[in-house]
Amino acid sequence: MLGCYDFCGHYEWTFAWMEEQGGHELVREYWDVAIRQDSQRHAVAQIAEEGIEGMKKYWGFTLDHEAAGFAMTATDQVFRIDMHECPSKGFLIQNGLAQYRDYCDHCMGWIGPLMKDAGFVVDHEHNHCGRCWWEIRHKDDPTPPSETGALSGERDVRLRPDWKQAAPPDTYSRATDPDEKTPLAHS
Amino acid sequence: MTPDTCPLPYHDTKPVGAADFYFAINATFRFILGKLGMEGLRRYWADLGARYFAPVTQKWTAGGLPAVATYWRAFFAAEPGAEVEVMEDPESVTLEVKTCPAIKHLREHGREILPCFCQHCYFISETMGVPAGLTVRISGGNGSCRQIFQKRDAVQARQDLSQIKEVTSC
Numbered sequence: 001m002l003g004c005y006d007f008c009g010h011y012e013w014t015f016a017w018m019e020e021q022g023g024h025e026l027v028r029e030y031w032d033v034a035i036r037q038d039s040q041r042h043a044v045a046q047i048a049e050e051g052i053e054g055m056k057k058y059w060g061f062t063l064d065h066e067a068a069g070f071a072m073t074a075t076d077q078v079f080r081i082d083m084h085e086c087p088s089k090g091f092l093i094q095n096g097l098a099q100y101r102d103y104c105d106h107c108m109g110w111i112g113p114l115m116k117d118a119g120f121v122v123d124h125e126h127n128h129c130g131r132c133w134w135e136i137r138h139k140d141d142p143t144p145p146s147e148t149g150a151l152s153g154e155r156d157v158r159l160r161p162d163w164k165q166a167a168p169p170d171t172y173s174r175a176t177d178p179d180e181k182t183p184l185a186h187s
Numbered sequence: 188m189t190p191d192t193c194p195l196p197y198h199d200t201k202p203v204g205a206a207d208f209y210f211a212i213n214a215t216f217r218f219i220l221g222k223l224g225m226e227g228l229r230r231y232w233a234d235l236g237a238r239y240f241a242p243v244t245q246k247w248t249a250g251g252l253p254a255v256a257t258y259w260r261a262f263f264a265a266e267p268g269a270e271v272e273v274m275e276d277p278e279s280v281t282l283e284v285k286t287c288p289a290i291k292h293l294r295e296h297g298r299e300i301l302p303c304f305c306q307h308c309y310f311i312s313e314t315m316g317v318p319a320g321l322t323v324r325i326s327g328g329n330g331s332c333r334q335i336f337q338k339r340d341a342v343q344a345r346q347d348l349s350q351i352k353e354v355t356s357c
Contacts, residue, residue: 001262001266001287001289001307001308001311001312002212002235002289002307002311003204003262003265003266003288004204004205004206004207004208004209004212004266004267004288004289005195005199005201005203005204005262005265005266006195006196006197006199006204007204007205007208007211007212009197009239010235010239011208011211011215013235013238013239014215014231017231017234017235021223021227022222022223026222029218029222030215030218033218034211034214034215034217034218035211035214038210038213038214038217038218039210039211039213039214039215040210040211062207087199087200087201090200091197091199094198094199094200095197095198097197
């Protein structure tokens with residue numbers, strides 16, 4: 001049986017398998033069709049209906065359920081997550097599992113299209129070590145991402161001494177697509 | 188259980204997994220079936236068994252049927268909602284799956300379950316078992332089943348896939 005205890009392991013393995021079968025486009029389609037439109041359809045419905053309130057409810061439940069080390073900050077205009085200990089990436093690091101080039105891309109792979117349909121854009125960085133931050137605003141709100149500490153205070157993951165790694169973080173700016181990042185690794 | 192003593196190949200800090208991940212497993216099967224057909228889905232399951240689960244096969248190769256029993260006891264202890272009895276004798280290991288945790292959770296949340304969902308247990312386990320000289324036969328499904336692991340040379344008949352029930356969503 002394929003279980004949920006080590007889900008992140010076979011999920012990450014599946015990205016590489018998909019790429020073998022159908023290239024990068026099949027991986028993108030997998031995140032969008034299988035994960036966003038099917039597996040996470042409850043998140044799609046909640047966020048489409050309730051916007052930032054829906055984000056608070058969805059991620060509050062999900063990240064607690066997955067025992068993540070995270071902080072959520074929300075106003076009427078912006079929803080922010082500071083992920084200090086990503087349970088998913090942490091599982092992969094702990095077990096030495098790395099079949100796909102950047103596991104972290106899967107989040108933008110399904111959340112990006114979700115936010116696009118719901119009328120939001122995403123500022124996001126991940127440092128490939130289980131730490132990332134997200135700021136989600138309405139697409140018509142031109143506000144740039146917050147300065148370090150300005151929105152989530154001491155909980156801002158960018159304040160951690162281990163935030164900066166040898167390689168720069170992958171950065172998304174007002175994005176809704178997993179390939180809208182710098183540096184872009186797959187091409 | 189520490190990584191040194193746990194019979195599972197991959198270890199988490201949580202004692203059991205998050206059941207909502209069954210949504211993604213079911214969705215992944217449906218996506219592959221739609222894009223690559225039944226042959227592609229069976230290839231996915233077989234590749235998982237041969238590659239992702241290779242560390243389990245190594246333990247089964249070294250430890251034989253007792254290692255199979257040990258693995259499945261630890262496996263189902265980490266799956267939320269599973270009710271499974273693992274019985275072993277010198278010739279076989281039998282899993283009496285009284286409540287499949289995946290089917291249970293998917294049904295509780297009104298998810299449409301792929302009718303051939305239960306076949307994944309056969310194709311993954313069989314591929315895991317072959318290098319260790321083992322084979323599995325499954326009967327039942329749709330929420331409860333029996334899985335018997337034996338030495339390959341003790342079993343002549345091939346798995347009859349019609350013995351694995353299709354899943355109904357409700």
